[in-house]
Amino acid sequence: MEIKYVLNEKMMVFDLKAKDKNEVLEELVSVLKENGVVDDKEGFLEVVKKREEEFSTGIGYGVAIPHGKSSLVKKPAIVYGKSHQGIDYNSMDGKPAHLFFLIAVPDNSDELHLKVLAELSRSLMHKEVREELEKASTPEEVIKAFNK
Numbered sequence: 001m002e003i004k005y006v007l008n009e010k011m012m013v014f015d016l017k018a019k020d021k022n023e024v025l026e027e028l029v030s031v032l033k034e035n036g037v038v039d040d041k042e043g044f045l046e047v048v049k050k051r052e053e054e055f056s057t058g059i060g061y062g063v064a065i066p067h068g069k070s071s072l073v074k075k076p077a078i079v080y081g082k083s084h085q086g087i088d089y090n091s092m093d094g095k096p097a098h099l100f101f102l103i104a105v106p107d108n109s110d111e112l113h114l115k116v117l118a119e120l121s122r123s124l125m126h127k128e129v130r131e132e133l134e135k136a137s138t139p140e141e142v143i144k145a146f147n148k
Helices: 021-034 041-054 110-124 127-135 139-145
Strands: 007-013 058-060 067-070 077-087 097-106
Touching (some): 007 021, 021 041, 021 097, 041 067, 097 110, 097 127, 110 127, 127 139
Parallel strands (some): 067 097
Antiparallel strands (some): 077 097
16 A cells, blocks of 8 residues: 555645644544545544544654544545644654644545555655655645655
8 A cells, every 4th residue: 555546636735724633633624524535524523533532643753643434434535734833732752743644444444544554654754755745835745755
């Protein structure tokens, strides 16, 4: 599973307006709704928030990977978002998150969910990938960052 094949240029936000964790989640889930991935924005938002309450998905290095698996999701999707100011996301390293990848998968997608999460995490551990994403201002540049 290569991340560049799961990313959709219509589901990228290059200047998140959010000021806190809840606003980030709401902004990213709104993109799913706008693109027909979920019909029930509030319902899926609750799924993602519940997951965050169990364990923060702020993995450090300025990155957060919130995710949710639900029958509310029609098809697997990733929403990419970038916050220039950074968001306190209760990250493992205590630093603000700037890069966000919201993963949404249908209930029956255990294997896909884990593959996408693992591949994304693996890619984002590389400093050069994160640096390319921090500089990226177009969907093409985001996708290219994962070609490293």
